[in-house]
Amino acid sequence: MSTAHSTLSPSPLNRTFCVAPMMDWTDRHFRYFARLLSQRALLYTEMVTTGALLHGDPQRFLQHHPLEHPLALQLGGSDPAELALCARMGAAAGYREVNLNAGCPSDRVQQNMIGACLMAHPQRVADCIKAMRDAVDIEITLKHRIGINGRDQYSELVDFVGQAQEAGCRTFIVHARIAILEGLSPKENRDIPPLRYDIAQQLKQDFPDLEIILNGGIETLADCQTHLATFDGVMLGRAAYNNPYLLAFVDQHLCGSTAPIISRHQALSALRPYAEAHLKAGGSLHHITRHILGLAQGFSGARRFRQLLSVDIHKTPQPLALFDQALKILEGR
Ligand SMILES: Cc1cc2nc3c(=O)[nH]c(=O)nc-3n(C[C@H](O)[C@H](O)[C@H](O)COP(=O)(O)O)c2cc1C
Known part of the structure; x- marks a missing residue:
């Protein structure tokens, strides 16, 4: 490769259709399989905590097949310096994006200030974003809920997104329901709090320059098409995992590809x-x-x-x- 070539920055990631980060589900084997079905979908890893990367076996957590790209690494953490180190490790391992998890409601992660509980600490999240942006050239994005119990006013969501924006975040993946941090299991927290696409839509209206990716309860590519009239992209979790053949139609139906659909x-x-x-x-x-x-x-x-x-x-x-x-x-x- 010529030097001129290697200094060109890679084209921006296309987030029209994303497959959600899912612990135990979107491991490297699932991602390889998903990539055979869709060339265009942006794939996310399972959440990897800063602790696992810094004190565990980073090779195990970062390992992936080159064919999985385009690929984003999701991190769980809340210490800016640690996240910056982990973002560097992710970038060095070839990931194109680091996504910070501010949406997971599990008790286990809350104790370590990871996930949805970060929505109560917008300044901390902004510090994390800034530290990672300063550390690497790859994109830094945020995945979050529309609120948490006790902090579910729209003005609080605007404050959260606004502070992250000021820290340099341009892409927000919005799981369009609140998380209830006490009393519901993570699974219940994916079903019981009602979906509020209208709030995500309001956010897009109020922050038109931000890339807003809608997540939560999207089942079909027809639904994706509808949401893409409002949002910059969609992210599917359970539907993509439970019915992976849906991925075979993504490139043609949503991303303008003319390649034949794989059987x-x-x-x-x-x-x-x-x-x-x-x-x-x-x-x-x-x-x-x-x-x-x-x-x-x-x-x-x-x-x-x-x-x-x-x-x-x-x-x-x-x-x-x-x-x-x-x-x-x-x-x-
Ligand atoms: C088994 C499972 C594991 C999940 N693990 C993560 C995770 O590691 N990080 C994260 O941000 N969200 C995680 N989620 C939430 C999904 O990324 C997504 O936000 C949620 O399932 C809503 O999207 P859906 O209705 O399309 O499934 C997980 C969901 C499932 C079902």
Whole structure:
């Protein structure tokens, strides 16, 4: 590569369609599979805490396949200096964006001042954003709720976003419900507080120059299309994981691609060499197949497909042969 080439900054990330960070779900194997289905979706890692990176095994947490790009690293933390160090590690590992988690309501993370509880500390969040922006050239973004219990006024949301904006944040991923920090489990906090797209919309109106990505409860690409009339992008979590074949239509339907839509069978065939390499490296095939169960639903053989890859896979000495049986079920689909 010529020097002139290497000094060009990479094109800005396209956030029209993002796959949400999800602990235990969007690990590197799921992301590799998701990338086979969509070339354009922006993928996020699971949340990685600053503690895990600074005191654990960073290689384990940052490891990814080059094919997963474009890829964003989500960090959990609230210490500006630690976040700056971790952002550097992320940038050095090739991530194109660092996203700070201010939306996770779990008790465990609250004790460490991570996640949604940060919404009560806008100045701290702004300091974190600034420290990371000063440390790296890659984009720094924020994922947050529209409020938390006791701090759910629109004016407080405006203050939170405004302070982060002043610290240099341009992209906000808005999970359009509040988080209730006591009494609800993280799972309940993804369903019980009502969705308020109107508030996210108001935010976009009041901050027209910011990139606002809508998250929460979006199920279909038709819904995405509707929201894209108002928002700069959409982020899907559960729908993308539970029904991953939805990702196959993203590039054409939302991102203007003219490439043909990959079939289920083609996607699984393309995953086979990756699965084989993982096995050869001493991994278990289940690490990968647990993420692809949703590929088969609503047609004959779908149950058998899931049985093979979620139950039988644990019992066989020849997991690849079983993978091939599952592949056969997808022939013509
Ligand atoms: C299993 C699971 C794990 C999650 N882990 C994270 C996480 O690590 N970081 C984060 O910001 N949000 C996390 N979330 C929340 C999602 O990113 C997303 O905001 C939420 O599910 C709402 O979007 P959806 O309705 O499209 O699923 C998680 C959600 C699920 C279902």
